[in-house]
Amino acid sequence: MARQVVVLGAGIVGVSAALELLDRGYDVTLMDRKFPGEETSYGNAGVWTRSSLVPINNPTLWKNLPKFVSNRTTALRYYLPFLMRNLNWTFRFLMNARQSKVLETAAALDQLISLSMQEHMRLLAASGEQQRLSEKGWMFLYRTQSGFEASQFARDIFDHFELDTEILNADQISDLEPSLNRIFTAATWIKDAKSIDNPGALVAGYGKLFLAKGGKFVQKTVQSLSDLSTTSGGWKVIADGGDSFVSDDLVVALGPWTPHILKSIGIDVPMGYERGYHMHFRSANGGHLQRPICDASGGYVLAPMEQGFRLTTGVELDACDAPGKLNQFEQAVSSAKEAFPLSGPVENSPWMGRRPTLPDSRPIIGAAPKRKGLWLAFGHQHIGFCTGPGTARVLADLMTGQSPPIDAKPFCAERYLR
Numbered sequence: 001m002a003r004q005v006v007v008l009g010a011g012i013v014g015v016s017a018a019l020e021l022l023d024r025g026y027d028v029t030l031m032d033r034k035f036p037g038e039e040t041s042y043g044n045a046g047v048w049t050r051s052s053l054v055p056i057n058n059p060t061l062w063k064n065l066p067k068f069v070s071n072r073t074t075a076l077r078y079y080l081p082f083l084m085r086n087l088n089w090t091f092r093f094l095m096n097a098r099q100s101k102v103l104e105t106a107a108a109l110d111q112l113i114s115l116s117m118q119e120h121m122r123l124l125a126a127s128g129e130q131q132r133l134s135e136k137g138w139m140f141l142y143r144t145q146s147g148f149e150a151s152q153f154a155r156d157i158f159d160h161f162e163l164d165t166e167i168l169n170a171d172q173i174s175d176l177e178p179s180l181n182r183i184f185t186a187a188t189w190i191k192d193a194k195s196i197d198n199p200g201a202l203v204a205g206y207g208k209l210f211l212a213k214g215g216k217f218v219q220k221t222v223q224s225l226s227d228l229s230t231t232s233g234g235w236k237v238i239a240d241g242g243d244s245f246v247s248d249d250l251v252v253a254l255g256p257w258t259p260h261i262l263k264s265i266g267i268d269v270p271m272g273y274e275r276g277y278h279m280h281f282r283s284a285n286g287g288h289l290q291r292p293i294c295d296a297s298g299g300y301v302l303a304p305m306e307q308g309f310r311l312t313t314g315v316e317l318d319a320c321d322a323p324g325k326l327n328q329f330e331q332a333v334s335s336a337k338e339a340f341p342l343s344g345p346v347e348n349s350p351w352m353g354r355r356p357t358l359p360d361s362r363p364i365i366g367a368a369p370k371r372k373g374l375w376l377a378f379g380h381q382h383i384g385f386c387t388g389p390g391t392a393r394v395l396a397d398l399m400t401g402q403s404p405p406i407d408a409k410p411f412c413a414e415r416y417l418r
């Protein structure tokens with residue numbers, strides 16, 4: 001009989017893990033309160049890029065702290081009571097911004113990103129979703145020379161890891177993106193970055209592939225977990241309505257909500273929530289973008305999507321499910337209007353999501369310490385839409401006793417969990 005596994009969470013991480021485990025011969029049940037790809041994996045900017053190897057807690061964060069203290073920048077906002085309640089996370093997040101730690105994290109993330117890009121290409125072909133892919137790269141744009149110079153740290157890391165980049169001047173930016181207003185003096189073009197025109201639809205497409213291959217999907221809200229190792233063995237998931245599901249192995253891939261559920265078995269996770277907003281806009285005068293752009297000075301990303309131009313904001317540090325606040329989003333919209341001819345919004349209000357971030361900006365992938373049959377895959381911060389499939393490959397190798405194609409140690413749970 002095939003070994004049974006329940007995968008909790010049908011974001012990009014859970015769906016990819018479910019698919020990979022099905023391919024390895026497991027009897028897989030995927031469970032989520034919503035349909036695949038309707039939460040964080042829906043609302044992101046759709047960018048897959050090796051340039052995401054630089055975590056946001058890097059030495060420039062220390063340099064910019066005086067600027068961020070004002071709590072008015074579009075790039076970073078915080079809710080002080082949340083940071084105070086989570087001093088353990090805040091302190092460790094800042095300490096991990098030192099150069100030596102960042103280089104270690106960048107090396108680990110680069111491996112995971114590169115593996116994930118290969119795995120995504122395989123899944124794109126298998127799910128018939130290739131038409132969603134664009135391979136024109138993406139750009140960091142700077143309005144001033146000093147802004148460009150302030151980003152030298154990231155460019156040094158790009159060079160160290162031999163990313164395919166090109167520095168552009170104002171004319172070259174206009175040649176590549178003629179609809180942008182001429183307010184940018186320099187850009188870093190990440191030439192081999194890829195992007196997707198509807199991240200939620202892509203995850204839904206991977207979900208359909210899972211069902212077509214014989215996977216089972218259950219739409220339920222998980223309430224708690226129970227370790228059956230001292231009785232029958234395996235794990236029990238208790239869901240809404242009192243329903244329960246028992247399996248040999250359990251994978252927890254609940255993204256930002258993972259700590260809520262792990263708490264039910266006494267596991268505390270030091271999680272930060274880098275919340276972000278998005279809304280789609282139309283363009284005036286038929287303006288278009290060839291690729292997603294990050295206006296580093298303006299603190300937002302603008303990505304051409306199926307639904308319109310998706311404007312995503314920078315970081316807002318607050319509790320996972322605290323009500324949304326609009327000032328950072330409104331500031332980002334004004335900034336974006338200086339750069340691109342945006343017209344009327346497509347929706348009435350912005351979407352809000354949470355980037356789930358551990359103090360060292362690396363996800364946890366692998367076995368939970370001292371809990372046989374419990375496997376973890378969460379904490380993918382700004383890069384989970386890209387790194388879900390690589391995570392699945394590493395996790396499935398660890399679950400089946402094989403050597404993963406990349407070093408899994410930087411992602412082990414023992415970093416934070418006992």
Ligand SMILES: Cc1cc2nc3c(=O)[nH]c(=O)nc-3n(C[C@H](O)[C@H](O)[C@H](O)COP(=O)(O)OP(=O)(O)OC[C@H]3O[C@@H](n4cnc5c(N)ncnc54)[C@H](O)[C@@H]3O)c2cc1C
Pocket residue numbers: 008009010011012013014031032033034035037038039040041042043044045046047048220221222223253254255256257261274275276277278312313353354355356377378379380381382383384385386387
């Ligand atoms: C504004 C923004 C922009 C981003 N841009 C990018 C980008 O360009 N590129 C990139 O790679 N990444 C990007 N990200 C990050 C990326 O979206 C996330 O890292 C990734 O989606 C996390 O995937 P996940 O599967 O872990 O979580 P999710 O997609 O959130 O999946 C978790 C699932 O768990 C389910 N769930 C939660 N609790 C329960 C429960 N109790 N019972 C049942 N189900 C439950 C939820 O319904 C959800 O479907 C961005 C994020 C944001 C917010």
